[in-house]
Amino acid sequence: PSHLTIENSHLMIGGCDTVQLAFTHGTPLYVTDEIRIRENFRGYLTAMSGYYPKIRVLYAAKANGNLSIMKILAQEGAGADVFSSGELHLALLSGMKPEHLLFNGSSKTEADHRLAIEKGVRVSLDSLDELAQIDRIAGEAGKIVEVSFRVNPALDVPTHPKIATGLATSKFGIPAAEITDAYAAALACKHVIPVGIHCHIGSQILEVEPFAKEAQVMMEVVEELHRMGVKFKFVDLGGGLGVAYDHNGPDAPTFSAYAGAVMPVCTSVLGRLGISPEIWIEPGRSMVCDSTLLLTKVNSVKKAHKSFVNVDAGFNLLIRPAMYDSYHEVLIANRADEKPAGTYTVTGPICETGDILAHDRQLPAVMAGDLVAVLDAGAYGYSMASQYNGRGRCGEVLVKQGKAELMRRAETLDDLMAALITPSWLQ
Numbered sequence: 424p425s426h427l428t429i430e431n432s433h434l435m436i437g438g439c440d441t442v443q444l445a446f447t448h449g450t451p452l453y454v455t456d457e458i459r460i461r462e463n464f465r466g467y468l469t470a471m472s473g474y475y476p477k478i479r480v481l482y483a484a485k486a487n488g489n490l491s492i493m494k495i496l497a498q499e500g501a502g503a504d505v506f507s508s509g510e511l512h513l514a515l516l517s518g519m520k521p522e523h524l525l526f527n528g529s530s531k532t533e534a535d536h537r538l539a540i541e542k543g544v545r546v547s548l549d550s551l552d553e554l555a556q557i558d559r560i561a562g563e564a565g566k567i568v569e570v571s572f573r574v575n576p577a578l579d580v581p582t583h584p585k586i587a588t589g590l591a592t593s594k595f596g597i598p599a600a601e602i603t604d605a606y607a608a609a610l611a612c613k614h615v616i617p618v619g620i621h622c623h624i625g626s627q628i629l630e631v632e633p634f635a636k637e638a639q640v641m642m643e644v645v646e647e648l649h650r651m652g653v654k655f656k657f658v659d660l661g662g663g664l665g666v667a668y669d670h671n672g673p674d675a676p677t678f679s680a681y682a683g684a685v686m687p688v689c690t691s692v693l694g695r696l697g698i699s700p701e702i703w704i705e706p707g708r709s710m711v712c713d714s715t716l717l718l719t720k721v722n723s724v725k726k727a728h729k730s731f732v733n734v735d736a737g738f739n740l741l742i743r744p745a746m747y748d749s750y751h752e753v754l755i756a757n758r759a760d761e762k763p764a765g766t767y768t769v770t771g772p773i774c775e776t777g778d779i780l781a782h783d784r785q786l787p788a789v790m791a792g793d794l795v796a797v798l799d800a801g802a803y804g805y806s807m808a809s810q811y812n813g814r815g816r817c818g819e820v821l822v823k824q825g826k827a828e829l830m831r832r833a834e835t836l837d838d839l840m841a842a843l844i845t846p847s848w849l850q
């Protein structure tokens with residue numbers, strides 16, 4: 424990728440030397456290239472706008488909720504898919520407009536619904552219980568709230584089962600067969616107007632056909648609901664493309680391949696119905712994944728059953744390999760152009776056997792003190808980090824054309840202690 428280069432054997436990101444960044448800010452360290460995020464956003468927008476003028480890209484904040492990243496996307500004109508009151512706050516703080524947000528979730532609280540109503544953010548409902556609750560709360564607030572339902576399209580998709588979200592058996596959405604009843608119920612509510620529809624079939628999907636099928640299901644539902652009297656302001660197609668984590672494997676589909684598969688399905692039906700709602704998409708992974716790497720230092724190398732490279736970041740900072748058996752490229756950042764000399768397994772500092780970032784990789788002869796870069800760590804990396812094993816989360820640096828500054832400092836021992844309260848009988 425263009426934002427990653429090698430100079431004097433050092434891996435560079437956005438014109439900054441990773442070895443220098445590790446020296447200045449310490450490790451572990453997440454490093455994000457701003458330009459790459461802007462390119463990814465524009466990739467979607469340009470590809471989809473070629474088919475239809477009213478496109479809105481809502482960044483899925485769960486992928487990486489750093490406020491600076493949200494600000495970059497707010498500057499680009501993005502909205503956000505927010506899945507909690509916390510993400511909603513961040514999105515508004517970043518400068519995104521309330522009408523460009525959608526509050527999603529299958530288990531929202533009264534407080535979540537109150538906040539959405541107070542801030543003028545639309546809500547995607549996931550059950551009839553949520554409909555009843557939001558109608559009551561909106562009534563109490565003397566407001567009318569615009570909502571959508573999430574439809575469960577019952578689509579099997581090629582991805583890890585834990586992140587296939589639109590299976591008939593998954594917890595999300597209203598089954599397509601019951602969706603008209605749900606909208607009828609919403610139309611009958613006094614303080615709710617249904618103005619949209621929402622769907623999500625899964626994440627890390629590396630084919631465009633499932634998205635085309637999803638669009639088809641959505642359009643069938645839209646047609647039915649339109650005839651029932653629902654006036655659509657938006658149709659939200661859900662998440663974006665998967666990412667090619669294995670740089671020697673097949674490429675991920677391009678933004679234009681995605682748009683080419685999905686948009687004609689939508690425009691033909693919308694055209695026939697004579698309606699022109701906005702078409703929304705909520706990509707997370709593909710917006711930020713390749714913008715970011717995780718720098719981690721080699722504490723020791725041990726030849727045992729295998730050659731283990733013990734680094735200072737583990738599944739406390741990047742849980743994807745442990746949780747989904749996912750693959751991330753790793754390279755030795757301070758000797759980035761050296762040829763492989765052996766097979767190494769890169770393991771973190773966490774007290775679990777499963778704390779492995781990379782299995783059996785061909786790397787140059789690794790030594791204590793080397794710097795490992797874990798690539799494509801921008802999505803569901805920091806956002807899923809924890810303080811497990813008494814480790815504060817690491818810092819995050821933003822780079823842009825040779826400039827580098829912190830966008831989050833590393834947590835200290837004080838941060839680890841900050842929320843603790845000692846009950847009186849232990850004092």
Ligand code: LLP
Pocket residue numbers: 483486504527586588622623625626627661662663664665705706707708709743747802803
């Ligand atoms: N919208 C909704 C309602 C979602 O549930 C998700 C992801 C997205 C948008 C964004 O989808 P994307 O464009 O990122 O595929 N932690 C897992 C991924 C979980 C995704 C869950 N929902 C991982 O690290 O692979």
